[in-house]
Amino acid sequence: xxxxxxxxSERLKKEKQIKELFNKxxxxxxxxxxxxxxxxxxSERHQILFSVPSRTFKKAxxxxxxxxxMREAYxxxxxxxxxxxxxxxxxxxxxxxxxxxxxxxxxxxxxxxxLNSIPPSG
RNA sequence: AUCGCAAGCCGUCUUAUCGUCUCGUCUCGAUGCAACUCGAGGUCGGGAAGGAAAGUCCGGGCAGCAUAGAGCAUCGUACUUCCUAACAGGAAGGCCUUGACGUUAACCGUCAGGGACAGAAAGUGCCACAGAAAACAAACUACUCUCGACCGAUUUUUUCGGGCGGAGAAAAGGUGAAAAGGUGAGGUAAGAGCUCACCGCUUUGAUGGUGACAUCAAAGGCACGGUAAACCUUACGAGCUGAAAGGCCAAAUAAGCCCCGAUCUUUGGUGCGCUCUCACCAAGACGCGAGUCUGUCGAGGCGGGUAGGCUGAUUGAUGCUGAUGGCGACAUCAGUACCAGAUAAAUGAUAAGAGCCUGACGGCAACGUUAGGAACAGAACCCGGCUUACAGGCUUGCUUUUUUU
RNA sequence: GGCUCCGUAGUACAAUGGAUAGUAUUUCAGAUUCCGAUUCUGAAGAUACAGGUUCGAUUCCUGUCGGGGCUA
Numbered sequence: 001x002x003x004x005x006x007x008x009s010e011r012l013k014k015e016k017q018i019k020e021l022f023n024k025x026x027x028x029x030x031x032x033x034x035x036x037x038x039x040x041x042x043s044e045r046h047q048i049l050f051s052v053p054s055r056t057f058k059k060a061x062x063x064x065x066x067x068x069x070m071r072e073a074y075x076x077x078x079x080x081x082x083x084x085x086x087x088x089x090x091x092x093x094x095x096x097x098x099x100x101x102x103x104x105x106x107x108x109x110x111x112x113x114x115l116n117s118i119p120p121s122g
Numbered sequence: 123a124u125c126g127c128a129a130g131c132c133g134u135c136u137u138a139u140c141g142u143c144u145c146g147u148c149u150c151g152a153u154g155c156a157a158c159u160c161g162a163g164g165u166c167g168g169g170a171a172g173g174a175a176a177g178u179c180c181g182g183g184c185a186g187c188a189u190a191g192a193g194c195a196u197c198g199u200a201c202u203u204c205c206u207a208a209c210a211g212g213a214a215g216g217c218c219u220u221g222a223c224g225u226u227a228a229c230c231g232u233c234a235g236g237g238a239c240a241g242a243a244a245g246u247g248c249c250a251c252a253g254a255a256a257a258c259a260a261a262c263u264a265c266u267c268u269c270g271a272c273c274g275a276u277u278u279u280u281u282c283g284g285g286c287g288g289a290g291a292a293a294a295g296g297u298g299a300a301a302a303g304g305u306g307a308g309g310u311a312a313g314a315g316c317u318c319a320c321c322g323c324u325u326u327g328a329u330g331g332u333g334a335c336a337u338c339a340a341a342g343g344c345a346c347g348g349u350a351a352a353c354c355u356u357a358c359g360a361g362c363u364g365a366a367a368g369g370c371c372a373a374a375u376a377a378g379c380c381c382c383g384a385u386c387u388u389u390g391g392u393g394c395g396c397u398c399u400c401a402c403c404a405a406g407a408c409g410c411g412a413g414u415c416u417g418u419c420g421a422g423g424c425g426g427g428u429a430g431g432c433u434g435a436u437u438g439a440u441g442c443u444g445a446u447g448g449c450g451a452c453a454u455c456a457g458u459a460c461c462a463g464a465u466a467a468a469u470g471a472u473a474a475g476a477g478c479c480u481g482a483c484g485g486c487a488a489c490g491u492u493a494g495g496a497a498c499a500g501a502a503c504c505c506g507g508c509u510u511a512c513a514g515g516c517u518u519g520c521u522u523u524u525u526u527u
Numbered sequence: 528g529g530c531u532c533c534g535u536a537g538u539a540c541a542a543u544g545g546a547u548a549g550u551a552u553u554u555c556a557g558a559u560u561c562c563g564a565u566u567c568u569g570a571a572g573a574u575a576c577a578g579g580u581u582c583g584a585u586u587c588c589u590g591u592c593g594g595g596g597c598u599a
Contacts, residue, residue, distance in 0.1 A: 004140055013466055015429090049466065060176090060500055065470090068142095072471050075141065101471065 006075040012049040012088055021049075021088045028114065032095030032103070033070075035111045037118075040086040048074060048089040056096055066093050069101050073108040080109075082116045089115070 012018060017040075025038035040047055050070045052063040070091050081087075091108070 006141065008143090011466075015466080018466070051466085061498095064500065068470050072141080076471080105471095 003079050004075055006071065006078075009043070010045055010047060012047040012090070017047070017088060018049065018090075021090055025088070025090070029094070030107050030111050030114070032093060032099050033107050033111065034092045034094045035114075036090035036092065037115060038088045040088045043086065046078070046081060046087050046089065048091065050074075050091050050093075052093040057098075062098060066098060066104075069104045070108065072101070073105040077105070077109050077112060080116075081112050085118075087115060 012021070021036055021038045025036045027034060027036045029035075050067045052066045054063060057063045057066070070093065074091070091111070
């Protein structure tokens with residue numbers, strides 16, 4: 001598996017895991033994103049989900065484009081995420097207007113740096 | 123050539139690097155006698171959003187449930203004929219209507235639009251304000267005198283005027299969206315379809331047309347205001363629920379408790395929203411009885427458990443090309459193609475170039491340089507329509523202005 | 528994905544098809560007060576949008592736009 005690939009198994013799909021992430025996970029804001037994280041016990045890999053609220057973006061085209069940009073930024077930068085702790089990560093787009101790819105990429109890079117600075121729990 | 127309108131069609135492309143989904147193929151691994159099974163992968167090959175994928179406004183396919191018959195209710199549709207699997211869709215036609223042009227006193231004709239276009243002489247309701255009156259036509263004002271008595275003038279008779287009573291008639295009355303056939307002539311005390319001509323209306327008949335309807339003729343004499351996108355009537359149609367439907371596999375099962383209702387025979391219940399017919403079903407004990415207990419059936423709640431995968435699901439009323447039939451929507455036949463299949467949801471990111479559009483500069487022009495822009499919008503079981511959004515381009519028709527022959 | 532309901536002043540609600548769209552509150556101005564509050568007087572402010580039916584539409588019909596609710 002190449003270092004820039006992004007396979008299905010790296011996505012967070014099970015409803016139980018998603019509920020666990022939203023109920024027990026910690027979070028921080030990093031414009032234009034909000035990052036949720038929680039230690040992952042079910043998988044050997046980091047797993048991530050991307051979300052754009054339909055309340056703020058009514059057209060499906062806009063939602064899909066933002067999710068694709070977030071996913072692309074994570075795919076190209078995920079190799080810098082340390083493997084000491086396996087995380088479940090949720091990236092939620094909270095800004096009210098669309099932003100271009102470069103701004104999303106810098107936000108994702110800073111989010112990964114912040115996750116690396118968190119010490120692994122027990 | 124230019125400006126606008128309508129209809130139809132198209133609605134960016136190429137390359138490089140990294141990456142996603144899917145089908146095939148190959149390699150490796152697992153189980154194994156063997157694999158058609160499962161998993162991982164590849165310098166492998168093919169494919170991957172739209173004209174509206176949107177809104178969810180109609181109609182079907184497909185699936186499950188329900189289904190004894192009749193009537194009613196409810197919902198929908200509404201000029202005619204045809205197309206279609208079906209439709210509130212489409213085609214052709216009829217009628218009404220708006221505008222322009224032609225000719226004119228009009229009728230009429232041509233062209234371009236619009237029309238939810240059954241029934242108002244089956245019944246009910248409503249018609250504000252204004253107006254005499256708003257719906258069985260009657261009252262009021264005004265009108266007339268073949269009438270009556272009275273008063274005044276003249277005063278012999280007669281004649282004139284006035285109000286009162288009576289009779290006639292429904293023509294006039296500033297309103298209003300709408301005023302009870304219209305115009306003209308006759309007629310009359312005054313008038314009136316009272317009579318006549320033309321127009322309109324109604325009825326009947328004939329002819330043409332599949333039909334909506336049209337044309338012609340005769341008769342009736344004016345009754346019949348508008349509103350059905352008010353209730354309603356008539357005709358026709360409709361069982362309900364939607365892929366979170368449904369099927370298979372795996373996993374997990376849980377009894378129990380509470381509460382309400384029904385239940386034992388001249389009655390009650392169930393069966394389709396209601397009624398009728400019809401069919402089917404319906405316990406024991408105690409007690410005179412009311413009722414109580416046990417049981418059965420049904421609805422709800424508490425409690426406890428599972429919510430993962432496969433299928434449905436991408437070959438179809440399918441697309442393209444041609445021929446034939448039809449005014450046309452469309453149909454038939456032949457050939458050819460396989461063209462997304464995701465499921466916390468796949469098409470992206472970066473860079474370069476070509477073409478397109480706009481502005482600026484240079485140039486007579488072709489064109490060049492430079493800066494910017496590229497719409498509406500993302501499949502979610504599948505089709506046929508409708509509606510709405512849309513940068514830019516192409517074709518056809520009509521129109522405005524201008525030039526040449 | 529499917530079903531369903533609703534759009535009236537800044538806000539919460541009214542209004543048989545009949546014209547000036549009403550009530551409360553809010554805002555503004557004035558009066559009262561030494562200054563405020565309260566109170567009084569006056570003013571401003573709306574039928575989501577576009578068509579149609581009707582003499583006349585907030586109301587009836589159709590289509591857009593927006594919002595809410597339900598649904599394993």
